Amino acid sequence: MKYLFTKQLWALALILLLFSCENGDDERPLGKYDSGILLMNEGAFGANDGEVFHFDPASGTLTQNIFETENNRPFAGLLEDMVLEEDRLYLVANTGKVEIVNPGDFKSIGAVIGDLDQPRSLATARGKLFISDYGPYDASFRTPDSYVAVVSGLDGGMVKKKIEVSNKPEDLFASGKYVFVAGSEEKKVEIIDADTETVTKTLEVSGKPVQFFEQRGDLWVYSYDRENVYFQSFHRDNLTKKNFLQVPIANATSRIALGEDDRIYILTSTGWPDYKDGIAVTSIFDSTLIPSWKAGSGFYGIGFDKARQEIYVANSKGFQGNGEVIVYRKDGSVVKTLEVGRGPSGFLVR
Template sequence: MNKNLFNQSVLVGFCLSSIFLTSCTDDDSGGNTLEPKGAYEKGVLIVNEGNFQKGNGAICFFDKQNKTVVENVFLTENNRPLGDVVQSATIHNDRAYVVVNNSNKIEIADANTFKSLGVINNLQMPRYLVVANNKGYLTEWVSYSSKGRVSIIDLTTNAVTKSLEVGKLPEKLLVLNNKVYVTNSGDNTLSVINSTSDAIETTLPVGDSPNSLTVDAANKLWILCSGQKNYNSDYSIDENTSTPGSLVRINPSTQAIEATLTFTSKSLSPDDLVINGSKNKLYYRYNGKVFQQDIAAATLTTTAFLNRNFYGIDVDPSDNLIYGADAGTFTANGKVVRFNPSGSAVDSFTVSILPSEFIFK
C-alpha cells in the first residue's frame, strides 16, 4: 500500500550527549522533532470491509512491539464510522486515504492520529488508490456493465481534476517508472497511464480478469489473472467456455510479455498477488490455500505454502512475516494470523468484520 521514515541518528546522538538539553528538537530551520507523531505512527493498519449495507467497515491498528490491537481507529478518534464497505487504504505524506466503496467516498485522516482531515464524495464504486507526483489515481467501477475509469485527484485540493476511461471493473493499480498500471478485471487488459501527461499511453493484453500486480527485485511487473468464468443454468462452471487463470510477467522497459504461467483449473481463480521484502518470492491465494512462487521459477508451484483459506494476505517487508486475514463467519469479527517465512504460525489477534488488506507503517 508508502511509509518512509527520516534517519535522525545524528540528531539522537546530539541529544544524548548534551548534558544541558532538557528537550530534544531540531534547530530553528523547522525540521521534525523526535516527539511521536501519534498513537498510530508505527505498526500495521488492517482494512476491514464490514458487511454490505451495514456501515460497519473499519480500520484496525496493530502495535507490533506491544502486540496490542486498537479496533476501529477512525470511529475511536472521530466518533463516527467510516461507512459502508471499506475497500482499501493508502498512506501518503502522513495522510491516510481510506476508500469506502459502497459509500462512494474517500475518507482522509492523519495517518498517525487518524483524526479526520476531509472527505472526497460523489465517487462511483471506488476501489483502490495509488499516488504519483502528488496526485491520486483512483480506480472506479462506475457500473458492472460499462467501462470503468481512473480518476485523478489533486491531493493538495482533494479535487478530481480528470477522469480516464479504462477497461471494465478496474481493480488494483501500481506506480512504476512514472507510469500507472491498472488491472481491468472485467477484461483481459492492463491500462498504462503516463503520470506526467495523465494520458493513457497504451493498453496491454494479459490473461483474462487481471486482479492484482506487483514488482520484483529485477524490476519486472507481475500480474495475476483470475481467468474467465462462465456458468451453466445450474450455476456450475462451464468448462468448455471458461478459461484458466494465469501469472504473467512483463518487462516494463519494452512492455513485452516475457512469461505466462497458466493454471490447470478452469473453475478455480487465483487472487491477491503480493511479494516479500526481498522481492524474490511471490505469494497468492488459490484453491483455499496460499502458494509461494519463486520469481525465477519457470513453472507454477503445485505445493501449497499454507493450507489455510484466507480472505486476504500480505507480507511485512521489514521482517517477511506473512499476514493472513481470516474472515471467519463473514458476519462476526475476524482475525489475523501471522506466519514466519518458513510457514510456521507465530501468533494471531482479533480484528473487525471481514479483514482483507494490510498497510505496514
C-alpha cells in the same frame, strides 16, 4: 575590552546555534500508528461497517476502530483498499468515497465524496489523485462505464474528470507521469498520461490483471485465471512489455503478498459451494512452487511482515460476525490469532 568580550560571547552563541541547527533532527516524531500493522476490515454489505484496526507486534496490543476513535465518527463504508502515498493514507471505500487521513494519528485531512460509484484503488501522480472505479451497474449487473476519476489535489475534493477505461479496473501504479491501470475484465493494462489525463497506451496481458508490484527494480502485474497465474513486467521508459512468466497454480484469487527472498504468497479458493481455500507460494526468479503451503476455509486476505518474517492470513468466517487473523511463521507454525472486525481483507505493514 568589555565590548570585545561581549562580541566574543555573541559569536560563540551564534556558532552554538548554527551547530545545533545543523545537527538537529528535522524528521517529525513518529505517531502512534506510524509503526506496527494496520488491519483492514472490509465490513458487511448493507451495514457499511468497514474499519481499520492497529496491531503492535512488539507488545501484542490490538487497537480497534481507529478511524472512529480518532475522528469521533464511524467510517461508514465498505473498505476496499488502503494506499499510503505522499505522507497521506487513503482509505478507499467501494461505497463511493475516499477518506484521507494522517497516517501517524489517523486524523481526517480530507475526502473525495460524491461523483464516485464503486472505487477500487488509488494512485497519486503530478499532485493529483487517480481513482479506479467500476462505474455503475447496468440492468444486467455489468459495468460498461468503468473509469479512472481524477481529483486535482492530494487532500481530496471534487472529481474533475473521468477517464474511460476497460471494464472493472482494479489496482493502479504511478511511475513518473504515467499511471498504470489493471483492467481486470478485459485483460488489459492501460497507461494514463497524468499531465494530459488521457489513456496513452493499452497493452494486452494474459489472465485477469489485478495487482501491480515491484521486485528487483522492475514493475510487474499479477494476473490469474482458473488454471494458472501470470506475471508480466514492463519497460517503464518506452511503455512496452518486458518479461513474462506463467505458473501452474489453480484457483488463484486476487490476494497476494510479497514475502522473503522474492517469494510471493497467493490465496487460492475453489469458491462456491465448497470454499476449499489455500495459500500457494511461488517466485519470479527461481523454481519455487508450493501449490498448497496452507489449507483451510474462509481465507480472505494476506500480508507479510518482513521485519519479523511472519505471514498474516485474514479469515472472514463467512461474514458471520467478526473475522480473525492468524499470524504464521515461515515454517507454518502459528504465532498468534487475533479477533478482528467484519470481513478482514488486507494489511499495511508500517
